[in-house]
Amino acid sequence: MLSFLARRLGLLIPTFLGVTLLTFALIRLIPGDPVEVMMGERRLDPQAHAEAMQRLGLDRPLHEQYLSYLGQLARGDLGQSLRTHESVWSEFASLFPATVELAGAALLFAAVLGLLAGVVAALKCGTPLDHGTMGLALTGYSMPIFWWALILIMFFSVGLGWTPVSGRLDLLYDVEPVTGFMLIDTLLSDEQGAFLDALRHLILPAIVLGTIPLAVIARMTRSSMLEVLHEDYIRAARARGLSPARLVFVHALRNALVPVLTVFGLQVGSLLSGAVLTETLFSWPGIGKWLIEAIGARDYPVVQNGILLIAALVVLVNVVVDILYGLANPRIRHRQ
């Protein structure tokens, strides 16, 4: 088990280094004067320009710049936002919980409904229920989520007035940001009705963000279940007189879940992509919206290290999923 863990974590390092190289290169590829790019200021007089060049290390050869960049990262110095002058790291840390909350809610929604739909569709294979469910899944998978968000807003927020259009919490409520997770913070605060309000704000963005993972999980669960249900050990278990409920939930589902887990992991990357769009649409103050605004405003320290942080996150999650997959599938764990 330990060697398995060690191998998985060992792969992290080259991948992470590769990502730093990517972000380093990305910023240097932006056309225009590098000093202007880095500092966001134009028309510096020659002396200030030269000073800035030296200060930022832009006059040194590229590989030295890269090494000093790595050194900065190692020290935890991720630069400052050009707009707010806050440290990139502190901005990220303060906005990150909002995205986690949204992504978590979306994933929960997707997992519960997706697994259910997939199992039902597999058990009722070939019936209209099966075709209908998979048709819906395919539709959900084919939708542009920013449009889906607009449609839901049009319908539920504007049309029916059930849900708010933006933000995490109504301005009425004054809630202390203890954990950064609005659902927890509102429960901890003594404001009446804040929790429900936070929930109402969360529900539509979570549905929008979770729609594609829902569709993918449903399809994957169905095909995985169908495959497992035709395996010899299921037939052998039937020959032992085990009940259908036991066959489906103890034996089939357990084995069917294993490939679905890998899909879960892949969904995290897709969730972050989707978060960018969803947060923008619902004015949800998370890292996706932060990044897009930074790109629009040419706030390059934020762009460079924000992308780095997100990539690091995705890589980490993939490693965790790999480990979970090893736990779930005993054969992988014991392989030399």
Add this chain to the structure above:
Amino acid sequence: MSLLEIDNLSVRYGPADAPPVVDDLDLRLEAGEVLAIVGESGSGKSQALLALLGLVDPPGRVAAERLHFAGHDLLALGERQRRRLLGKELAMVFQDPLAALDPSYRVGFQLAEVLRQHLGLRGAAARRRALELLEQVEIPAAASRLDAYPHQLSGGMAQRVAIALAIAAEPRLLIADEPTTALDVTIQAQILELLLNLQREHGMALLLISHDLAVVAECASQVCVMYAGQAVEVGALPGLFDAPAHPYTEALLAALPEAGTARHPLRGLPGSVPGRHDRPAGCLLSPRCAYVQDDCRARRPPLDAKRQSRARCFHPRNQETP
């Protein structure tokens, strides 16, 4: 009343006019008896067994005049009753042991499951009985094996576990579908001996599928030879092998390496088993039979009772002249 009574069993896949994979099979098995079913791949042996257990799923269809086990009509059985029967009175061991065990659960868990389902055993009592079962199937270090996962077991070990699962509730009939084919030659003999010992100790009837005639000759008292979905010869041993009536049985025996001579070390039958699209109008063996005559090609012969055995042939061999 025999323990197992099968009359005119047929299994078809697809439309009603599709050629059957099992056609007009008749069998009788008494309690404690050992019956062997012999035939090459595609002869319908496994399908017949699955039909017996009720494990033939659509688009397969099972039909029979009579499919009785221990007095139960297997065709008319409700699902609940069938589940009470399977694994308890009637159990099966499959060909590939690793494919018969759920790879995600430990051996002990799967044993306990069966014990709980059929014998109502739980907890420590279940664990004790599971240990006993593993010892019965001669697994060394049984206690540690209880916690093992199937992929950690060798083929032979896994098959022993499968046998333990099958005999857990002391069934009256154990079906073993080529239980040793997937195993190493050295292990095959051990497993077979184990099966026969268990059969003797528990007084179980044993329905053994095999394509190994030597093994069959040693353990079975009755043999059913199948070809292309039909039973072509049914009878008692050793008579059937000493004087086979059906040309196919004769060819099978002649094809054994031991039967070869210096000039003809290996004898086979020309041609191959008919598939779905090329079934002859007459006897299914007629395209390949060395003794074929015109009436063989015209009509399908029925399974007639002859002197020592029943053979599906118009011109059976080795019949003593009356």
Add this chain to the structure above:
Amino acid sequence: MNTPAPLAAEPAWPSPLREFCQAFARNRGALAALLLLALLVVCALLAPWLAPFDPAAQHRDFLLAPPAWLEGGQARFLLGTDELGRDLLSRLIFGARLSLLIGLASVALSLAPGVLLGLCAGFFPRLLGPAIMRLMDVMLALPALLLAVAVVAVLGPGLLNTVLAIAIVSLPAYVRLTRAAVLGELHRDYVTAARLAGAGRLRLMFVAVLPNCLAPLIVQATLGFSAAILDAAALGFLGLGVQPPTPEWGTMLASARDYIERAWWVVTLPGLAILGSVLAINLLGDGLRDALDPKLKNPD
């Protein structure tokens, strides 16, 4: 001894192409998808003749006109007009041309190098292979849209850069797929036989192994096509892709945001166009995969 009867004539097995067409035709969803796609292709090819108006032409007297069947609608603006008075139907038809173009171009641009890299990674597993795969891992470490956004941030917005960005983002999938397929095929007997017969690496790569990896690649290409349309629309929506007034469906939605309450057709219709196209392509991809996958064929 009599001679045995002659065996029945060998049954004729249908050729692989015929089998594939038969299997595909049995899938009604895939056929419907094919029809819808044909419609799209017709729109794309014949846009200048099919569209009633110039997509950039503004009709100042008819700003935000509703579709023809609603009150206040005009017969000549069948699907209504947008906030600048441009005919929606015409813009949608020209948008089809853009979307198909983007899809085709980005798939072509990523398929060829992707397959090549995958082949190399599979055939040179000691040094080149792992290097390529690590690079792909790094590219995959970033969520697709973010990477596309990053590329566009560097290159600047516009149609060409959108295609490039999407092509870059889709590359790892083809590399991984090809490499996995190659590794699977390399152990097969026919490859060993070819090697023994003296086939060089290049010949092995392109003549022996590649044709057998085509099936999953074709499926991935169709899925990549639909993903490209979605990504291009997303970039357009964020203002980073195709710029207005070019009638890309996503770009159209960006400006439609403000009109949710007043003019639902400006919001709904471009999105439906995207949904319909992507759905059709995904259905087609599913149908292709089912028809190409031998496991799912009827046991015979």
